[in-house]
Amino acid sequence: MVNKFVTASAVAILLALGATGGAQAQSITQALTAAYDHAPDLQAALLEAKASAESIALAKSAKLPTIGASISGSESWSLVGGQFSGGPSITTGVSYNQTIFDNFKTEAQIEAARAAAELAEYQIRNSEQNVLLSVVQAYMNVLSGRQLVALREENIRFFQAQLQSAQDRLDVGEGTRIDVAQAQARLAQGEASYRASLSTLEVSQATFQRLVGVRPQQLNSTHNYARLIPNSIDSALAEAEVGHPAIMMSKAAIRAAQAGTDAAEAAFGPTASVTGQVGSRWTNGGVTDGFSGSVGFQVTVPIYAGGALGASVRKANLGQIKSEVEAMSTYDQVREAVISAWAGIQSADAQIQAAQAAVQAGTTVLDGTIQERDLGTSTTLDVLNSQAELTSAKEGLINAQTSKVVATFSLLSAMGRLTASNLGLPVTVKSAVNYTQAVEDVWQELRTVAE
Numbered sequence: 424m425v426n427k428f429v430t431a432s433a434v435a436i437l438l439a440l441g442a443t444g445g446a447q448a449q450s451i452t453q454a455l456t457a458a459y460d461h462a463p464d465l466q467a468a469l470l471e472a473k474a475s476a477e478s479i480a481l482a483k484s485a486k487l488p489t490i491g492a493s494i495s496g497s498e499s500w501s502l503v504g505g506q507f508s509g510g511p512s513i514t515t516g517v518s519y520n521q522t523i524f525d526n527f528k529t530e531a532q533i534e535a536a537r538a539a540a541e542l543a544e545y546q547i548r549n550s551e552q553n554v555l556l557s558v559v560q561a562y563m564n565v566l567s568g569r570q571l572v573a574l575r576e577e578n579i580r581f582f583q584a585q586l587q588s589a590q591d592r593l594d595v596g597e598g599t600r601i602d603v604a605q606a607q608a609r610l611a612q613g614e615a616s617y618r619a620s621l622s623t624l625e626v627s628q629a630t631f632q633r634l635v636g637v638r639p640q641q642l643n644s645t646h647n648y649a650r651l652i653p654n655s656i657d658s659a660l661a662e663a664e665v666g667h668p669a670i671m672m673s674k675a676a677i678r679a680a681q682a683g684t685d686a687a688e689a690a691f692g693p694t695a696s697v698t699g700q701v702g703s704r705w706t707n708g709g710v711t712d713g714f715s716g717s718v719g720f721q722v723t724v725p726i727y728a729g730g731a732l733g734a735s736v737r738k739a740n741l742g743q744i745k746s747e748v749e750a751m752s753t754y755d756q757v758r759e760a761v762i763s764a765w766a767g768i769q770s771a772d773a774q775i776q777a778a779q780a781a782v783q784a785g786t787t788v789l790d791g792t793i794q795e796r797d798l799g800t801s802t803t804l805d806v807l808n809s810q811a812e813l814t815s816a817k818e819g820l821i822n823a824q825t826s827k828v829v830a831t832f833s834l835l836s837a838m839g840r841l842t843a844s845n846l847g848l849p850v851t852v853k854s855a856v857n858y859t860q861a862v863e864d865v866w867q868e869l870r871t872v873a874e
Contacts, residue, residue: 449640451562451648452848454631458558459551459843459850461636468550472543472855476862478536485529488521493702516702526692527685535682540859542675547853549668552841554634559832561631566642567825568624571818575617578814582610582807589803602803609807644828651840652831656765659838660758667757667839673750680743687739690732693724760837767830771823778820785813 459465493516500509522529586606592598631639653659664670701716725732789809795801835841843850 449642451559451644451646452846454562454635454639454642455555455558455843455846456848456850457637458554458635459848459853462554462634465547465550465554465853468543468547469853469855472540472547473858475536475543476540476855476859478539479533479859480862482529482532482536485532486522486525488519491518492516493518510706512704512706514702514704516700519699520696521698522694522696524693524695526689526694528689528692531682531685531689535679535686538675538679538682540855542672542679544855544859545668545672545675547855548839548842549672551843551853552668552836552839555841555843555846556832556836558631558634560829561627561634562639562642563644563825563828564627565624565631565639566644567821568620568627569642570821571620572617572624574814574817574821575613575620578810579610579613579617581810582606582613585803585806585810586610598803605804605807609811644824646828648835648846649831651835651845652768653838656762659761659765659834662840663757663761663838664754667837669753670750670757670839673746673753676746677743677750680739680746684736684739684743687732687735690735691725693722695720695722697721757837757839761834764830764834764837768827768834771827771830774823775820775827778816778823781816782813782820785809785816789813 494513496511496513498509498511500507502508586603589598589602589606593600593603628639653662697718697720699716699718701714703714789806792801792805792809796803796806832841835845843852
């Protein structure tokens with residue numbers, strides 16, 4: 424039965440590792456590059472930014488001319504005194520409408536739209552950071568999961584060997600049934616741990632494929648992005664305060680809210696507009712009315728609007744205060760994230776050193792305990808306990824090394840530097856800046872805007 428499990432586990436481990444023996448190496452950089460081009464969340468943020476840019480053109484249109492052409496026709500007839508008359512008629516016309524002054528309400532709305540477009544651009548950068556950090560976490564989960572699977576399979580083989588050794592000693596009268604039972608119990612525990620790690624690895628690989636778009640191949644934790652980490656936490660905090668996308672989004676939100684307040688207050692002022700139209704009417708007998716036209720203007724001043732104007736101003740003021748409060752909260756969250764990631768790196772370094780020392784000591788203890796067991800001064804249980812402690816130390820080392828890599832990228836994210844540009848990824852950076860500049864051309868209805 425033991426041999427059967429070894430064969431099945433060998434097959435399972437190959438499946439879990441994705442048959443990586445013949446696969447190409449897949450570095451963190453390659454995974455990040457593939458994910459950047461694949462990520463639906465990032466593409467959605469780009470489309471949202473482009474849609475937000477259209478609000479600029481919509482706001483500008485409020486003070487630009489509206490020109491329209493119309494044509495209408497009818498068929499009429501009459502019967503008077505036995506005389507029948509009638510025929511078709513066609514009326515054509517061109518109209519012109521333009522607001523020439525609205526107490527600078529439109530200017531405030533344009534500013535709000537531009538701030539919203541800027542906010543959406545920073546949202547792309549924020550989504551970019553979230554996507555890339557998720558990829559790193561998934562990458563390291565797969566890598567550490569494979570290491571744990573391999574470690575626990577090695578642990579099973581060790582327990583199988585100890586069970587066989589205990590059985591052999593029992594057969595020759597040197598061991599006890601207790602030794603055999605203890606070895607069997609540890610083997611069962613090892614098999615359960617192995618299967619649990621295998622299941623966790625399968626989930627991690629599925630997450631990796633969802634984020635990156637391909638199955639994980641041969642992975643390793645080597646990277647050169649630690650060079651982007653500053654020498655002190657104060658430098659990290661300073662970079663985060665001036666460059667983190669979330670903070671820049673908050674500043675843009677404040678600008679948009681301030682412009683919204685200005686627009687609401689402008690509604691109390693006068694509005695002036697001009698109108699014009701020209702047209703003609705044809706019948707089956709030719710031109711009957713000739714050409715006609717008119718030009719007019721209108722000035723309106725609000726006197727009473729049922730409290731709507733005042734409510735709009737108060738609502739805008741509250742929105743502005745809310746944006747400022749949220750900006751302070753965002754600042755604190757970014758600061759907390761930087762400190763947490765920095766502490767995570769320091770903690771991981773200490774855990775790695777401790778785990779390395781524990782592995783080295785545990786290996787020595789296990790070798791010595793096995794020798795003592797063979798000499799009769801230690802028991803099988805002592806050997807099993809030493810192996811369990813060594814395995815625990817190795818698992819701790821794997822987890823600490825994983826935590827170090829994730830904490831490094833978490834700090835880059837907290838600083839606002841986990842972007843394709845800063846990482847030097849070979850990709851075309853997703854941005855709506857060029858699209859926004861094209862939309863700023865208010866006559867864009869006369870030409871195509873590249874998407």
